[in-house]
Amino acid sequence: MNAILAMIGRRLLMGLLTLFVISVVIFGATELLPGDLARELLGQSATEETLAALREQLGLNDPAPVRYWNWLTGVLQGDLGVSMATKKPISELVGTRLENTMFLALYAAAMSVPLSLMLGVLAALWRNSIFDRASNSLALTAISFPEFFVAYILILWLSQSGFFPSMVRITPATTFGDMLYMCFLPALTLTLVVTAHMMRMTRAAIINLLASPYIEMARLKGMAPLRVVLRHAVPNALAPIINVVALNLAYLITGVVVVEVVFVYPGLGQLMVDAVTNRDVPVVQAIALIFAAAYVLLNLIADVLSTISNPRLMHQR
Amino acid sequence: MSNLILPPGITRRGVLKGATAMAAAGLILPATMQRARAEPKKGGVFRLGIGHGSTTDTYDPGLWDQLYVQTFAAARHNYLIEIAADGTLVGEIAESWESPDGSTWIFKIREGVSFHSGKPLTVDDVIASLNHHRGDASTSAVKSYFDPVTDIKADGGNVVVTLNAPNADFPYLMSDYHLAIMPGTDGKIDVTSPDGAGGYIVESYEPGVQATLNRNPNYWKSDRAHFDQLVLLTIIDPAARLNALMTNEVDTIDQVDPASIGLLESRGVANILSISGNAHYTFPMDARMAPFSDNNVRLALKYAFDRQELVDKILAGHGSVSNDNPIGPANRYFFAGLEPKSYDPDKAKFHLKEAGMDTLEVTVSAANAAFNGAVDAAVLMSEKAAAAGITITVDRVPDDGYWDNIWLKKPFCASYWGGRPTEDQMFTTAYQGGGAWNESFWSNTRFDELLVAARSELDEAKRRAMYEEMQQLVSFEGSSIIPMYNNYVMAVSKAIATPEKIGNNWNLDGFRCVERWWMA
Numbered sequence: 129m130n131a132i133l134a135m136i137g138r139r140l141l142m143g144l145l146t147l148f149v150i151s152v153v154i155f156g157a158t159e160l161l162p163g164d165l166a167r168e169l170l171g172q173s174a175t176e177e178t179l180a181a182l183r184e185q186l187g188l189n190d191p192a193p194v195r196y197w198n199w200l201t202g203v204l205q206g207d208l209g210v211s212m213a214t215k216k217p218i219s220e221l222v223g224t225r226l227e228n229t230m231f232l233a234l235y236a237a238a239m240s241v242p243l244s245l246m247l248g249v250l251a252a253l254w255r256n257s258i259f260d261r262a263s264n265s266l267a268l269t270a271i272s273f274p275e276f277f278v279a280y281i282l283i284l285w286l287s288q289s290g291f292f293p294s295m296v297r298i299t300p301a302t303t304f305g306d307m308l309y310m311c312f313l314p315a316l317t318l319t320l321v322v323t324a325h326m327m328r329m330t331r332a333a334i335i336n337l338l339a340s341p342y343i344e345m346a347r348l349k350g351m352a353p354l355r356v357v358l359r360h361a362v363p364n365a366l367a368p369i370i371n372v373v374a375l376n377l378a379y380l381i382t383g384v385v386v387v388e389v390v391f392v393y394p395g396l397g398q399l400m401v402d403a404v405t406n407r408d409v410p411v412v413q414a415i416a417l418i419f420a421a422a423y424v425l426l427n428l429i430a431d432v433l434s435t436i437s438n439p440r441l442m443h444q445r
Numbered sequence: 446m447s448n449l450i451l452p453p454g455i456t457r458r459g460v461l462k463g464a465t466a467m468a469a470a471g472l473i474l475p476a477t478m479q480r481a482r483a484e485p486k487k488g489g490v491f492r493l494g495i496g497h498g499s500t501t502d503t504y505d506p507g508l509w510d511q512l513y514v515q516t517f518a519a520a521r522h523n524y525l526i527e528i529a530a531d532g533t534l535v536g537e538i539a540e541s542w543e544s545p546d547g548s549t550w551i552f553k554i555r556e557g558v559s560f561h562s563g564k565p566l567t568v569d570d571v572i573a574s575l576n577h578h579r580g581d582a583s584t585s586a587v588k589s590y591f592d593p594v595t596d597i598k599a600d601g602g603n604v605v606v607t608l609n610a611p612n613a614d615f616p617y618l619m620s621d622y623h624l625a626i627m628p629g630t631d632g633k634i635d636v637t638s639p640d641g642a643g644g645y646i647v648e649s650y651e652p653g654v655q656a657t658l659n660r661n662p663n664y665w666k667s668d669r670a671h672f673d674q675l676v677l678l679t680i681i682d683p684a685a686r687l688n689a690l691m692t693n694e695v696d697t698i699d700q701v702d703p704a705s706i707g708l709l710e711s712r713g714v715a716n717i718l719s720i721s722g723n724a725h726y727t728f729p730m731d732a733r734m735a736p737f738s739d740n741n742v743r744l745a746l747k748y749a750f751d752r753q754e755l756v757d758k759i760l761a762g763h764g765s766v767s768n769d770n771p772i773g774p775a776n777r778y779f780f781a782g783l784e785p786k787s788y789d790p791d792k793a794k795f796h797l798k799e800a801g802m803d804t805l806e807v808t809v810s811a812a813n814a815a816f817n818g819a820v821d822a823a824v825l826m827s828e829k830a831a832a833a834g835i836t837i838t839v840d841r842v843p844d845d846g847y848w849d850n851i852w853l854k855k856p857f858c859a860s861y862w863g864g865r866p867t868e869d870q871m872f873t874t875a876y877q878g879g880g881a882w883n884e885s886f887w888s889n890t891r892f893d894e895l896l897v898a899a900r901s902e903l904d905e906a907k908r909r910a911m912y913e914e915m916q917q918l919v920s921f922e923g924s925s926i927i928p929m930y931n932n933y934v935m936a937v938s939k940a941i942a943t944p945e946k947i948g949n950n951w952n953l954d955g956f957r958c959v960e961r962w963w964m965a
Contacts, residue, residue, distance in 0.1 A: 175589070181584050211500075215637070288691060295689050297694070299657070392682075398653075403500065406499055406500075408501055
């Protein structure tokens with residue numbers, strides 16, 4: 129147990145270091161964007177005078193390292209800063225968006241993870257059968273289409289005929305049930321996009337193990353094929369499966385901006401794109417940090433879980 | 446209205462007389478919609494999907510710049526003066542206005558109007574609202590409107606604005622969408638508050654996503670603001686906007702993609718409103734730089750492409766040809782008598798010869814950020830120009846940062862203008878020598894003289910002659926290619942009724958659809 133705690137501690141420290149490096153990269157990258165917030169806010173109607181006045185107000189005239197230091201110290205104290213454009217605290221701006229993004233990610237995960245694990249196990253069990261080939265080709269077809277295409281096809285089939293709404297409109301009065309109903313199409317789109325990856329990894333990991341001597345032994349004992357897979361193969365295949373699931377969860381949190389745009393879903397991705405086009409640098413930085421943290425955290429969890437699932441890694445000498 | 450010196454606004458006849466070519470423009474309404482038109486009905490929820498809006502939008506009137514905030518502002522605020530659907534000026538917060546000499550303007554403030562908070566609207570609020578856009582510290586986009594203003598003061602129930610020179614169009618400026626009347630405290634307005642005197646009260650607002658507004662029960666206009674509730678949604682993606690309309694998630698969308706208009710019409714779920722206004726697309730050329738410094742080169746380019754083709758292909762017919770004239774058919778002094786410029790490679794060659802050239806090579810920078818289809822338009826121009834010995838290389842640049850890195854920086858690029866209610870405003874903004882937004886850096890002494898003279902000219906006929914001469918100058922000597930006026934194209938569900946005349950000063954019935962339209 130102590131070994132695990134020590135490992136988690138070490139990983140967390142490494143994660144923090146990674147985040148620090150990422151923060152430098154993020155800041156550097158946002159500095160490279162052409163133009164600045166004052167220019168973007170005033171758009172085509174900017175004149176030199178109004179630009180100068182607005183830049184002064186927003187504190188854009190400080191040198192970059194000073195602005196980076198101010199930002200970093202703020203973040204360390206839990207203060208993400210204030211959006212330059214709206215003057216609102218970023219935590220307020222990001223809060224509801226993060227909730228929405230997490231909801232959609234979890235919703236899609238709740239559909240896609242069981243589905244792909246089940247399909248993967250069954251495909252391994254009946255490999256080279258019609259079922260195996262059909263599920264493989266369907267999953268691969270779904271992943272091969274661009275997300276927006278899948279989304280529009282779903283809208284055409286399921287929305288224009290009136291089954292599900294084509295856009296998500298969340299108000300304070302929206303209940304959990306409404307949310308599930310409204311978000312079904314975006315969640316289904318994401319499910320179709322991520323299932324293939326997880327399913328094929330599950331299938332490959334299990335098939336790999338099915339050739340091992342101990343599985344042969346279990347079969348020779350006369351054990352039922354399903355039990356062989358579930359009882360003996362799956363526990364040993366967990367490590368790669370957990371890793372691919374974690375990677376896909378991270379994708380569901382960070383990479384769904386296209387789906388958000390099509391379904392007008394107010395998530396973090398849209399907020400970030402918006403902030404980038406408007407040069408609202410503090411918001412871009414905050415969201416990039418959140419995304420990075422999601423990746424680091426999910427990878428950490430995956431590492432810990434796969435270590436726990438493998439006694440050989442637990443008792444290293 | 447004691448508004449004697451102002452000429453009447455455009456009349457229907459004026460528009461038709463002047464613009465036979467524009468006859469097809471104007472209002473195209475299906476018959477079903479006209480039948481639906483009866484007395485406005487109260488009630489209902491109006492859901493409007495707008496292709497603009499960003500998380501960075503604010504309540505600060507000086508920063509408003511796109512359709513979402515403009516419409517949202519029109520829903521919750523009133524202005525001194527409103528431009529009616531027929532183009533005339535109607536008093537809103539200003540009950541009436543007059544000027545003895547064109548440089549002192551007296552606005553009589555309407556009594557009995559109160560803000561949503563219950564605070565009565567006073568002269569001081571109006572002064573605070575106007576002063577927000579005035580002075581060195583102001584960040585307002587319309588700061589320059591107030592440069593000639595020397596004083597704004599209260600006089601009983603009147604607000605008196607003094608200018609340093611006469612300006613017959615000053616009331617038109619006061620209808621600008623930035624100049625919302627907001628409650629003032631100690632001479633300052635609160636730019637973080639949505640409080641206004643308009644027809645709807647903000648219930649919730651999430652910038653870049655949606656706003657919900659409820660009818661203001663104390664609204665002073667009894668014949669306006671018919672809906673119980675407004676929902677204004679930001680739907681940036683054109684396909685998502687169309688989907689939302691087709692699946693009845695919204696009642697009206699703006700900026701319908703010209704390519705899908707036909708499909709939408711065939712589905713029969715909505716009516717298309719195609720309104721010809723003064724909005725136009727431009728290709729400014731930097732007049733300070735060779736080869737564009739030679740007017741013959743500019744003329745060669747103006748004759749080297751097919752305007753009608755651009756209207757047909759880029760706007761799918763929802764627009765009309767412009768003769769390099771930033772003054773549109775909806776303006777009062779639109780000069781319909783300009784000699785039209787057709788596609789004429791020989792004429793283009795002739796002007797090249799005059800400039801001492803046989804061939805010409807130029808590069809145009811374009812991105813769809815300038816206007817939807819800008820890149821395609823540039824390619825079409827380049828194809829046609831080849832016959833005149835002109836090679837136009839189309840440099841496709843990123844949308845992101847377009848107004849920062851390309852516009853006003855590259856010698857030849859694409860741009861757009863939303864049209865302005867007055868000739869003076871349009872010319873001052875984009876064509877006066879040395880103006881901050883003079884995108885072509887064109888400078889013409891005669892033009893600049895006329896501009897100042899026409900502003901204070903109170904004789905209608907003389908004024909018209911001046912504006913016509915100026916349009917002639919811009920068209921034949923100016924440094925902007927203006928191929929077309931683009932219509933405002935909206936799709937309106939059959940559940941919504943609209944008045945017979947739709948405002949053409951801006952999109953969405955001059956932003957006023959929220960208070961002028963009703964449930965069918």
